[in-house]
Amino acid sequence: MNRTNIRSRGIARMALALLSGLALSAQAQTVLIKDAKIVTLTDQGTLESADLLVRNGRIEQIADRLGDLSADLIIDGRGKVVTPGLIAPSSELGLTEISAAASTNDGAVQDTSIGAGFDPSVAYNPRSTLIPFNRAGGLTQAVVVPGSEEKIFAGQGFAIRLTGDFDSIIGTGLVQKVYFGEYGAQLAGGSRARAYEQIESALEDAVEYAGNREAIRKGEWRDLDFSIADLEALQPLIRGEQPLLISANRASDILQVLALGKKYNLKLIVQGAAEGWMVADQLAAARVPVVIDALGNSPDAFEKLGARLDNAALMQKAGVIVAISGPGYAGSHNSYLSRQGAGNAVAYGLPYEEGVKAISANVATIFGLEGGVLAPGSRADLVLWSGDPLEVTSFAELVLIDGKPQSLVNRSTRLRDRYLHPQAGTGHGYKLK
Amino acid sequence: MQFTLNSNTIARRAMGAAGGALLVAALVSCGGDKQKENDGPDFSRQSAFPSTYKAEEAAPVLIRGATVLTGTGEQLTNADILLRDGKIAAIGERLKAPKKGIVVEGAGKWVTPGIIDVHSHLGDYPAPSIESSQDGNEMTSPNTAQVWAEHSVWTQDPQFALALAGGVTTLQILPGSANLFGGRGVTLKNVPGRSVQDMKFPGAPYGLKMACGENPKRVYGDKGTLPSTRMGNVAGYRQAWIDAAAYRHKWDEYKKNGGEAPDRDLQLETLAGVLNGEILVHNHCYRGEEMAIMMDVAKEFGFQITAFHHAVEAYKVADLLAENNVCAAVWADWWGFKHEAFDMTEANLAIIDQAKACGMIHSDSEIGIQHLNEETAKAMVAGQRAGFAIEPRHAVAWMTLNPAKALGIDEVTGSLEKGKMADLVVWSGNPFSVYSKAEKVFIDGNLMYDRSNPERQPYSDFELGIMDAEGERLSESRVKGQGGAQ
Numbered sequence: 001m002n003r004t005n006i007r008s009r010g011i012a013r014m015a016l017a018l019l020s021g022l023a024l025s026a027q028a029q030t031v032l033i034k035d036a037k038i039v040t041l042t043d044q045g046t047l048e049s050a051d052l053l054v055r056n057g058r059i060e061q062i063a064d065r066l067g068d069l070s071a072d073l074i075i076d077g078r079g080k081v082v083t084p085g086l087i088a089p090s091s092e093l094g095l096t097e098i099s100a101a102a103s104t105n106d107g108a109v110q111d112t113s114i115g116a117g118f119d120p121s122v123a124y125n126p127r128s129t130l131i132p133f134n135r136a137g138g139l140t141q142a143v144v145v146p147g148s149e150e151k152i153f154a155g156q157g158f159a160i161r162l163t164g165d166f167d168s169i170i171g172t173g174l175v176q177k178v179y180f181g182e183y184g185a186q187l188a189g190g191s192r193a194r195a196y197e198q199i200e201s202a203l204e205d206a207v208e209y210a211g212n213r214e215a216i217r218k219g220e221w222r223d224l225d226f227s228i229a230d231l232e233a234l235q236p237l238i239r240g241e242q243p244l245l246i247s248a249n250r251a252s253d254i255l256q257v258l259a260l261g262k263k264y265n266l267k268l269i270v271q272g273a274a275e276g277w278m279v280a281d282q283l284a285a286a287r288v289p290v291v292i293d294a295l296g297n298s299p300d301a302f303e304k305l306g307a308r309l310d311n312a313a314l315m316q317k318a319g320v321i322v323a324i325s326g327p328g329y330a331g332s333h334n335s336y337l338s339r340q341g342a343g344n345a346v347a348y349g350l351p352y353e354e355g356v357k358a359i360s361a362n363v364a365t366i367f368g369l370e371g372g373v374l375a376p377g378s379r380a381d382l383v384l385w386s387g388d389p390l391e392v393t394s395f396a397e398l399v400l401i402d403g404k405p406q407s408l409v410n411r412s413t414r415l416r417d418r419y420l421h422p423q424a425g426t427g428h429g430y431k432l433k
Numbered sequence: 434m435q436f437t438l439n440s441n442t443i444a445r446r447a448m449g450a451a452g453g454a455l456l457v458a459a460l461v462s463c464g465g466d467k468q469k470e471n472d473g474p475d476f477s478r479q480s481a482f483p484s485t486y487k488a489e490e491a492a493p494v495l496i497r498g499a500t501v502l503t504g505t506g507e508q509l510t511n512a513d514i515l516l517r518d519g520k521i522a523a524i525g526e527r528l529k530a531p532k533k534g535i536v537v538e539g540a541g542k543w544v545t546p547g548i549i550d551v552h553s554h555l556g557d558y559p560a561p562s563i564e565s566s567q568d569g570n571e572m573t574s575p576n577t578a579q580v581w582a583e584h585s586v587w588t589q590d591p592q593f594a595l596a597l598a599g600g601v602t603t604l605q606i607l608p609g610s611a612n613l614f615g616g617r618g619v620t621l622k623n624v625p626g627r628s629v630q631d632m633k634f635p636g637a638p639y640g641l642k643m644a645c646g647e648n649p650k651r652v653y654g655d656k657g658t659l660p661s662t663r664m665g666n667v668a669g670y671r672q673a674w675i676d677a678a679a680y681r682h683k684w685d686e687y688k689k690n691g692g693e694a695p696d697r698d699l700q701l702e703t704l705a706g707v708l709n710g711e712i713l714v715h716n717h718c719y720r721g722e723e724m725a726i727m728m729d730v731a732k733e734f735g736f737q738i739t740a741f742h743h744a745v746e747a748y749k750v751a752d753l754l755a756e757n758n759v760c761a762a763v764w765a766d767w768w769g770f771k772h773e774a775f776d777m778t779e780a781n782l783a784i785i786d787q788a789k790a791c792g793m794i795h796s797d798s799e800i801g802i803q804h805l806n807e808e809t810a811k812a813m814v815a816g817q818r819a820g821f822a823i824e825p826r827h828a829v830a831w832m833t834l835n836p837a838k839a840l841g842i843d844e845v846t847g848s849l850e851k852g853k854m855a856d857l858v859v860w861s862g863n864p865f866s867v868y869s870k871a872e873k874v875f876i877d878g879n880l881m882y883d884r885s886n887p888e889r890q891p892y893s894d895f896e897l898g899i900m901d902a903e904g905e906r907l908s909e910s911r912v913k914g915q916g917g918a919q
Contacts, residue, residue, distance in 0.1 A: 100647070100771035130769065298592055298799045300560040305900050308907055329798050333769035340807060343867030392807045392867050393814045412768075415748075416780040416819055422751045422788060 029072050030055045031400060033384060036077025038062060039353065040374040041084060041361045046353065052082060054380040057403035061376055073405065075384065075398060083356055083389050084372050085140025085381035085401065087363035088335040089291045089323040090245070090271060093131060093142045094124040094160060096332055108147040108154070116202065116237075117229035118155025120146045121172045126164050130333055132410040135162040137336025138389065138396040140381040141170070143367050145177050145245065152179045152187045152195050153202065156233065157245065159369055161381070163401050174367055175245040176237050181253045181272065182303045196256060202226055203264050206234035243267040243367070245291070250303040251278040258286050269366055273315070275306035280318035289321035289366045293328045294341035294358075312358065313349030322350075323366055324358040343390035355390055379403075474684040476706035477639055482583060484633035486622055488877030493517045493531035496859060499539025504546040504833040504848030508826035514544060516855040519877035524849060535880070537859060537873065545829055545864055546848050547602025547856035547876065548805050549836035551715070551762050552742050552795035556606055556621075556629070557582055559590035560799065570609030571616060575653050575660060575669050578641065579699035580616035582608045586629040589893040591906070592799045597623050597882045597891065599803035600858040600871035603634060605840055607642045607742075610717040611652045613660065613669045615642035617703055618715060620840050622876055625891050638841045640739070641707050643670070645718035645727060646773050667726060674734040677704030713739040713841055719773035721749035728757045740839040742795060745774045748781045751788030760839045761785050762795040765811040782831060783816025783823060793835035805832045810865035825865055854878075 031054040038047040040062060051066035052059065097104035106123035124144065134142070141161050148154035154177040161168045179187055180195055188195035205224045208216075209231040215221045217228060224231065236242035244261070248254045249272040258279075261268040270276065273290040276283060283290065294312050299305045312322050324342050326335040338359040346355040357372075364372030371381045380403035387394040399406040418428060494516040501509040501524070513528035514521065530536050557569035568585035571577040586606055596604065601623050608615035618640035619633060626632040645666060654661030660669050680701035687695055706712035714731070718724050718741045731738050740760035741747060745768065747754060747761035754761055763785070768777030778784075785792035794809045796802040813828035830848070837847025846854045855878035862869040874882035883889035887908070896906040 096769075098769055098772050098775055295800050295804070297803070298560050298595060299906065300562045300592075300799060302561050302563070305561070305906060327800065329800055330767065331770060334766055337766070340804075340867065344804070347868045347870065390867060392810045393865060395814065395818065411776070412778045412780075415776055416778040416784070416815075419748045419751075419778070419784060420780075420819060422749060422784065424752065 029403075030070075031073045031075070031380075031403065031405070032066070032069055032071035033075045033077045033082055033398075034066075036384065037081045038374060039081065039083045039356050039389075041353065041357055042373050042375045044375070049078075052374065052382075054382075054400060054403045057380055059374060059376055059378050059380050059382075062374060077384060079387070080397065081385045081387060081389055081394075082374065083138075083383055083385065084360040084374055085383055085399065086138045086336060086338060086359050087369065087372060088134070088139055088142035088325065088338060089363045089366065090145050090157075090325050091142045091335045092147065092332040093134065093144055093162070093335060094126060094128050095120055095144060095146070097125075097128055097130070099331060099333075108149050110150055115148075115151050115153030115226070115230050116155065116176055117227065117233040118146060118153075119158070119172060119233075120144070120155060121158040121169055124158070124160065124169060126160070126166055126168045129411050130335075131162050131164050132407065133333070133412055134336045135164070135399055135401075135406055136396060136408040136410050136413070137334075138339065138383040138385070138399060139336040140383070140399060140401050141364075141369060141371055142335060143174060143363070143369075145175065148177075148179065148187065150187065152184045152198055153177075153230070154179065159367065161401055163404075163406065171369070173233075173236065173242065175243050175269065176234070178244060178246045180246050180248045180257055181250060182301055183247065192253065192256075196260070199260065202230070202234060203238060206231050206238045210235060210238065237266065238264060240265050240267050243269050245269045245271055247271045249274040249301070249307075251275040251306065253303065254279050255282060258282055258288060261286065261288065274304040274311065276320065277308065277311045277314035278306055280315045280320055283315065284319035289323065289362070290315060291323045291325055291366070293326075294324045294345040295327040309344060310348040310350075312345035312355075316350055316354050316358075321362050321366060322354070322358050323363045324355075339390055340392055343392065346390055352390070474688055476681070476684075476702045476709055477711040478702065478706075479639075482581075482630055482633075484635045485628065485630040486624065486626070486633055486635060488519045489879050491516070491519055491855075491878035493522075493534035494537065494855070494875065494878060494880075495528060495530045495534065496537040496539050496544060497528075497530070499859065500543045500863075501849060502543065502545045502826055502829040502864070503850070504830050505850060506826055506830070508824070512544075513539075514849065514857070516857075516875065516878040519855055519879070521849055521851055521853050521855050521857075523851060539859065541862065542872065543860040543862060543864055543869070544849070545600070545806075545858050545860065546833035547846070547858055547874065548600045548832050549840065549847060550596070550601055550604040550796050550802050550805060551740065551793060551836040551839050552797045553596075553604040553606055553802055554609065554797070555592050555596065555604065555799060555802070556586035556588060556590045557608070558799075559587045560592050570611045572609075572611040572652055575612050575649055575658070576614045576673050576700060577608075577612050577616050578614040578673070578701075578703040580608060581619065581639075582606045582616060582642075583619035583629045583633070586619070586621075586632075588626045588629055588632060589895045591893045591895050592802075593623055593625075594891045594893060595799070596802045597874055598871060598884070600806060600860070600864075600874055601802055602856040602858070602874060602876050602881075603837075603840070603842070603846060604802070605640060605715070607640065607715060610642070610644035610648045612644060613649050613666055614673060614700075614704070615644060617712070618642055620842065624876055624881060625893070634840075634842060636842075636845075639703075639706065639712045640715045640840070641703055641712050643714060643716040643718075643727075645716065645723040646720060647771055648717070663723065667730065670727075670730050671733070673704060674708075674730070674736075677701050677708055678734060681705040681708050707736050708734065710737070713839075715740055715742055715839070717742050719743055719745045721746040724750050724759075725753055728753065728759060731757075739841075740791075740793075743774075743797065744785075745777050745781065747790075747792070748778055748784035749776075751785045751790050754785065754790035755788050760791040760793060760835065762793050762836070762839065763812075764797075764801070765794065765808040765815070779811065779815035780819040781815075782812040783819055783821050786816070786823070786831070787821050791835050791838055792831060793839060794831050795836070806860075806864040806869070807867055808832075810867075813865065825863070829864070
């Protein structure tokens with residue numbers, strides 16, 4: 001079979017895959033992408049025109065030219081770009097459907113008896129409409145984190161793959177989420193100092209619990225402020241096995257968090273970090289990564305007076321590992337817009353590949369997830385983009401999770417197709433495709 | 434060009450005012466085919482808080498050899514634009530450089546009209562956002578048509594400067610959406626001002642903010658008063674319009690027959706101003722069904738809705754919008770934050786546009802307002818993916834001329850045409866690229882923002898001595914060696 005034929009076959013199959021969605025995708029065992037720009041995010045760097053072969057859910061080869069291999073799905077990647085699948089560093093995917101409808105939200109609880117022990121993974125709904133929409137935007141994995149409206153300990157985060165499958169949770173107890181800064185102060189009773197004290201007190205209790213577990217469980221110990229469930233949940237944290245995802249924006253708050261981390265030997269991730277650039281050297285020295293909203297440049301809080309669009313660039317330059325979340329205003333519904341944030345960060349000085357890393361590889365590194373790079377042997381979570389993935393005018397043409405092409409159909413495209421030519425009357429209600 | 438922009442008929446009339454003659458625009462809505470001669474009483478009160486904005490005298494400017502999106506459907510390559518006396522004096526090839534003045538080399542750069550945001554709360558919800566600065570939503574009665582957003586505007590909001598750096602030259606500040614009638618909006622030029630009058634767009638008509646759906650019924654339902662349902666909302670609108678019609682009639686009778694002057698009522702004045710066609714209706718309304726109902730309410734009482742805002746479901750009723758000459762202001766992709774925002778499609782703006790209704794992008798956000806070019810780009814690509822041949826030369830009007838229409842100022846700004854205000858942006862590249870930046874922003878021919886010159890970047894009072902007692906927030910001195918501010 002000559003090259004041209006492979007291409008046309010590839011295009012035909014591609015079209016078929018897009019049309020029939022999951023029908024073909026479940027069958028595709030081998031996927032060959034030819035002549036695409038490949039952003040590996042490994043030592044292999046970015047290949048301007050190369051081939052990538054996926055077999056049995058793994059990337060088998062990436063090379064300038066793989067030759068005429070046969071594959072179930074062959075795609076002409078000319079003019080297109082392949083990156084690792086995007087990973088959301090913080091979202092409520094599967095825990096929320098409509099933010100303002102309480103019955104559809106499982107991310108926060110009003111119950112003072114639990115804090116650190118709260119594990120919302122039981123409430124996760126893989127069939128949420130947010131999942132196919134974000135998947136169509138190139139998101140293949142996400143960290144899901146609870147929120148809190150009553151106390152600074154929100155609970156534990158978990159990770160998902162955006163397949164929509166019932167078994168798509170890939171790890172629970174991934175992080176502890178705690179609020180510091182303005183919101184933490186508000187939840188703690190009005191002062192950052194009280195929030196800090198509450199975190200320390202919980203950590204002290206957790207240490208005390210670790211050394212006296214049996215007595216405490218039998219009730220032969222002094223009353224501790226936290227429940228057994230919470231103290232159990234804090235054990236991986238104080239052992240330094242589980243990261244603490246802690247929100248802080250003001251530079252002085254970040255320094256306090258670093259001091260806390262040092263004192264208790266915690267594995268920290270700072271979320272927010274609007275003024276992170278001011279203490280970038282300290283963050284880098286402490287090897288503490290950050291999760292930021294790269295578009296958040298408004299001084300819309302006194303703790304964010306130093307917010308600026310080159311925050312990511314300045315921190316990365318100082319050696320901080322930066323992850324970029326979707327913009328704050330977009331919420332979990334548009335988590336995939338992290339790529340717009342990354343694009344803006346690049347426009348304001350972040351090196352290009354670092355921009356792609358900030359929405360994929362760095363997130364995997366920070367949260368200990370598999371994926372985020374394109375390398376032989378690695379799990380085939382990847383996206384073929386119509387062009388530069390950080391451009392708002394580009395879009396995902398093919399999304400593979402575990403090597404399987406995913407449907408890119410979602411409510412947005414279904415509604416679009418039904419109303420492309422709106423008409424008066426009732427007819428539209430029957431136009432099913 | 435696939436769509437036609439009905440030119441707004443701006444009827445300018447000289448009106449005696451205490452300080453002398455003042456030009457005001459009395460005009461109607463998007464499309465503006467329903468102009469009314471108004472010899473009646475002055476309900477719009479344009480002269481009560483008059484614009485004191487006066488463009489500085491500007492030296493001529495020649496922008497040479499740029500790619501130009503005119504906003505009227507044209508993309509010109511290697512074009513020159515001459516700005517003189519605050520107006521666009523000429524657009525063409527090889528224009529002569531002015532003897533005195535500025536020449537901007539446009540090679541590789543793009544020029545668009547200044548971006549216009551029809552929906553902003555800057556100044557009313559300023560940064561920093563603290564309890565005492567929440568001045569945008571008078572949540573004390575379902576009808577607060579008597580309040581005016583301009584009376585809340587904190588002109589020192591540092592977010593105006595951020596919007597300017599994003600290419601925004603004009604913006605409408607609206608009251609919030611808690612109420613059926615939230616009050617009057619005001620259109621501002623994005624220039625520094627000690628008073629809000631220093632920013633007011635000369636002659637721009639007032640807007641009345643109305644809100645459908647979840648917000649008013651929630652706010653007042655929670656208080657145990659009408660409205661607590663969507664039907665309660667509609668009853669509230671209709672009753673108010675009945676009262677307004679009676680008020681207007683009373684004044685018309687007085688004007689005709691004399692006698693004792695009726696008492697003034699601020700709330701009814703605003704509504705009567707709408708009935709007279711002087712004040713434009715900007716209606717927060719998400720759902721297709723509700724937009725259809727609101728257009729019927731407008732017919733029942735004889736007024737025009739200028740634009741639906743946050744019109745997430747506009748694509749479902751795009752033909753009705755076109756038929757009724759109502760614009761739709763939308764986001765590119767926001768959804769799911771409430772039930773009425775659940776049926777989002779990214780092709781919304783494109784479908785509205787293809788149905789020949791007037792569609793536009795809007796922000797309602799201090800962050801979004803800085804990236805309206807990117808938001809327009811996303812909406813454009815969603816349209817292309819839906820199969821419509823939409824190009825930048827067409828889509829640019831979604832952030833320039835169409836919002837100008839909705840604000841009733843499209844005869845003077847919103848596109849690059851000879852004689853219009855010289856409100857424009859020089860971009861570092863294609864404005865629909867995430868990497869492009871507004872390099873220079875001109876308002877009335879004045880360079881109000883220059884990315885390469887900190888002296889041409891406004892700093893509000895708020896930014897002085899904050900974070901650094903001897904500098905400005907994020908000033909060069911503070912961050913030297915670490916790249917520019919913004």
